[in-house]
Amino acid sequence: xxxxxxxxxxxxxxxLMQNYxxxxxxxxxxxxxxxxxxxxxxxxxxxxxGCLAQTLSRVQISTMAVKDNLLVAGGFQGExxxxxxxxxxxxxxxxxTTDENAIxxxxxxxxxxxxxxxxxxxxxxxxxxxxxxxxxxxxxxxCFPWSVNNTSxxxxxxxxxxxxxxxxxxxxxxxSGKVIGNLEGHLDYSFASAWHPDGxxxxxGNQDTTCRLWDIRNLSExxxxxxxxxxxxxxxxxxxxxxxxxxxxxADFVHILDTKSDYxxxxxxxxxxxxxxxxxxxxxxxxxxxxxxxxxxSLLEFNRKHYHHYLDSIL
Numbered sequence: 001x002x003x004x005x006x007x008x009x010x011x012x013x014x015x016l017m018q019n020y021x022x023x024x025x026x027x028x029x030x031x032x033x034x035x036x037x038x039x040x041x042x043x044x045x046x047x048x049x050g051c052l053a054q055t056l057s058r059v060q061i062s063t064m065a066v067k068d069n070l071l072v073a074g075g076f077q078g079e080x081x082x083x084x085x086x087x088x089x090x091x092x093x094x095x096x097t098t099d100e101n102a103i104x105x106x107x108x109x110x111x112x113x114x115x116x117x118x119x120x121x122x123x124x125x126x127x128x129x130x131x132x133x134x135x136x137x138x139x140x141x142x143c144f145p146w147s148v149n150n151t152s153x154x155x156x157x158x159x160x161x162x163x164x165x166x167x168x169x170x171x172x173x174x175x176s177g178k179v180i181g182n183l184e185g186h187l188d189y190s191f192a193s194a195w196h197p198d199g200x201x202x203x204x205g206n207q208d209t210t211c212r213l214w215d216i217r218n219l220s221e222x223x224x225x226x227x228x229x230x231x232x233x234x235x236x237x238x239x240x241x242x243x244x245x246x247x248x249x250x251a252d253f254v255h256i257l258d259t260k261s262d263y264x265x266x267x268x269x270x271x272x273x274x275x276x277x278x279x280x281x282x283x284x285x286x287x288x289x290x291x292x293x294x295x296x297x298s299l300l301e302f303n304r305k306h307y308h309h310y311l312d313s314i315l
Contacts, residue, residue, distance in 0.1 A: 003063075003234060003235070003250070003274070003275060003276050003277055003290075003292065004063045004064060004065070004106065004235060004277045005017035005061065005063070005064050005276040005277045005290060005292070006064070006276055006277030006278065006279050006288060006289075006290035006299075007064060007065060007066035007067070007071075007277070007279050008066075008279040008280065008281045008282070008286065008288050009066055009067070009068065009085075009282070010281055010282060010283070011027070011281035011283055011285045011286040012026055012027050012028040013025075013026060013027075014027065014279070014288050014299065015035065015064070015066045015071060016276065016277070016290050016299060017061050017064055017073075017276065017290075018297070019039075020037060020038050020039035020058070020059075020060075020061075021034045021036065021037050021038070021039075022034070022035050022036035022038075022061075022064065022071065022073065023035065024085075025299055027286075027301055035071070035083070035085065036071065036073070036081070036083055036090070038056070038058070038059040038060075038061060038073075038075075038081070039058055040057070041055050041056070041057040042055065042056040042057065042059060042081060042090050042093045043055050043089070043090070043093075044089075044090050044091060044092050044093045044094075045087075045089045045090065045091055046091045046092050046135065046136065048135060050137075051135070052094050052136075052137075052138070053092050053093060053094055053136075054093065054094050054095065055093070056075075056079050056081065056093045056094075056095070059073075059075040059077070059079050059081065060075055060076045060077070061073045061074070061075055061076075061081075062074050062075055062076045062103055062104055062105065063104060063105060063106050063107050064107065064277075065107045065108055065109050066085075066109075067109040069084055069085050069086055070082065070083075070084060070085070070109055070117070070119075070133060071083045071084075071085055072107045072109055072119050073107065074103075074104025074105070074106070074107045074121060075103075075104055076103050076104075077095065077102060077103075078095050078096055078097040078098065078099065078102030078103065078104055078123060078125075079093065079094070079095055079096070079104060080092070080093065080094055080095075080096050080104060080107070080119075080121055080131075080136075081093045082119065082131075082133075082136055091136070092136040096121060096123070096129055096138075097123055097125045097127070099123075099124070099125040101124050101125075102123060102124060102125055103123065103124045104121055104122070104123055105122045105123060105124060105147070105148065105149045105150065105164075106121070106122040106148075106149065106150045106151060107119065107120070107121050107122075108120040108121075108122075108151055108152060108153065109133065110152075110153035110157065111153070111157045112157050112174070112175070113156065113157040113158050113174070113175070114157075115157070116132070116133075117132075117133035117134075118130055118131065118132065118133060118139075118153075119131040119132075119133050119136065120151055120153065122148040122149060122150055122151045122162075122164070123147070123148060124147040124148075125147070126143060126144050126145065126146060126147055126148060126164075127141050127142065127143055127144075127148070128141070128142040128144065128148055128151055128160075128162065128177070129141050129142075130142075140175075140177065142160075142162075142172065142177030143177075144162055144164065144170070145166070146164045146165040146166045147164050147165040148162060148163070148164040149163055149164045149165065149189065149190060149191050150162075150163045150164070150190065150191055150192055150193050151163070151193075152193040152194055152195055152202075153174055153195075154174075154195050154199050154202075154216075155195055155197055155198070155199040156199055157174060158173070158174055158175075159171055159172070159173070159174060159180075159216070160172045160173070160174040160177070161193045161195070161202055161204070162179075163190035163191065163192070163193055163204060164189065164190065165189045166189065166190070167184075167186050167187055167188060167189070167190075167206075168182055168183065168184055168186075169182075169183035169186065169190055169193070169204050170182060170183070171183065171202075171216070171219065181219045182219070183202075183204065183212070183214055183219055183222070185212055185221065185222045185225075186204065186206040186208055186210070186212060187206070187208040188206055188207035188208040188232075189206065189207045190204055190205065190206045190207070191205055191206065191207065191232060191233070191234050192204070192205030192211075192233055192234055192235050192236045192247070193205065193236060194236040194237055194238050194245070195238070196238055196242050196245075196259070197238060197240060197241070197242040198242055199216070200215060200216055200217065201213055201214065201215060201216070201223070202214045202216060203236045203238075203245060203247070204236075205232070205233030205234060205235070205236050205247060206232065206233060207232040208232075209227060209228045209230070209231060209232060209233065209249075210225050210226060210227055210228070210233065211225075211226040211227075211228070211233045211236060211247050212224070212225055212226070213225075213226070213263065224262070224263055226247070226255075226257065226263060228247065228249045228253060228255065229249060229252075229253045229255075229268070230249060230252070230253065231249035231250045231251065231252075231253070232249065232250060233247050233248070233249065234248055234249065234250050234275070235247065235248040235275070235277060235278050236248075237278055237279060237280050238259075238280075239280045239284040240280070240282055240283070240284055241284050242259060243258070243259055243260060243284065244256055244257065244258060244259065244280070244284070245257045245259055245263070246278050246280065246287060248275045248277075248278045248289070249275065250274060250275060251273060251274045251275060252270065252271060252272060252273070252275075253268060253269070253270060253271075254268075254269040254271070254275065254278060254287075254289055255267070255268050255269075256268075256269070256287070269289065269302070271289065271291065271300065272291075272293070272296055273291040273292065273293030273295075273296045273297070273298075274291065274292040274293050275289060275290065275291065275292070276290030276291060276292035277289075277290045278290070284304060285303060285304050286301055286302065286303055286304070287301075287302040287303075287304075288300065288301055288302075289302070
């Protein structure tokens with residue numbers, strides 16, 4: 001199962017999937033509220049000539065992303081749903097592919113090189129699609145040799161990491177989709193990627209239970225190989241300041257690594273249940289972990305600990 005069903009927009013605001021609902025949890029108010037119900041028909045409000053929006057019903061959500069004011073979700077039948085969090089209803093919804101095995105494996109909210117927001121989808125039909133984040137028109141379709149499980153765009157918006165049902169990971173031009181680099185070293189299919197905020201390091205997570213780090217200036221071999229405990233690396237996140245990287249296995253284990261120590265210092269969070277997603281808050285103060293277990297389903301919050309060494313000289 002590909003799982004990215006959780007996202008934090010602040011240290012007090014987390015969005016997570018629960019059955020057929022996307023819930024907003026306020027850690028300040030200790031209260032949850034439904035923001036999207038996909039068991040009922042989803043009727044898009046956006047209408048303009050040539051709009052591809054269509055009514056969807058009983059969508060089983062496979063993946064989710066949230067950034068600033070936009071929530072994007074993908075479905076097991078190739079659905080794409082886009083909702084503005086400050087407006088009622090759903091702005092846009094459609095089936096982006098009608099292939100039999102058309103699962104939307106990943107959605108991403110990213111920026112183009114000139115800073116314009118984009119929505120990107122990765123599907124089992126081997127296509128990556130790029131949509132504008134206002135009218136949700138499809139701007140580009142990039143075709144690859146295998147099912148695409150994950151994409152991530154570099155902080156400057158110029159490079160696109162493409163991972164899927166191949167041991168090889170690709171670096172492509174985000175505007176044209178042209179492949180400009182190959183990452184070789186993993187032994188199995190890849191499921192996760194994330195860029196360090198400085199744009200120089202890319203992390204890739206694989207079924208071979210490792211996360212590899214790549215220096216974008218020299219793609220001939222990986223900088224480092226980081227190992228999980230038991231399972232594939234299914235989710236990777238960096239803090240916005242680049243200080244920490246978290247990687248999650250399908251169940252039971254989340255690893256947090258200190259980038260300043262060259263990823264040598266690590267903390268392992270040992271929990272119980274399937275992991276539905278991980279997300280750092282934008283201010284880096286909190287890490288949220290979703291647990292999708294039928295019995296022990298929950299949202300875990302971990303707070304960053306600060307060591308104020310400068311106080312030692314005063315005391």
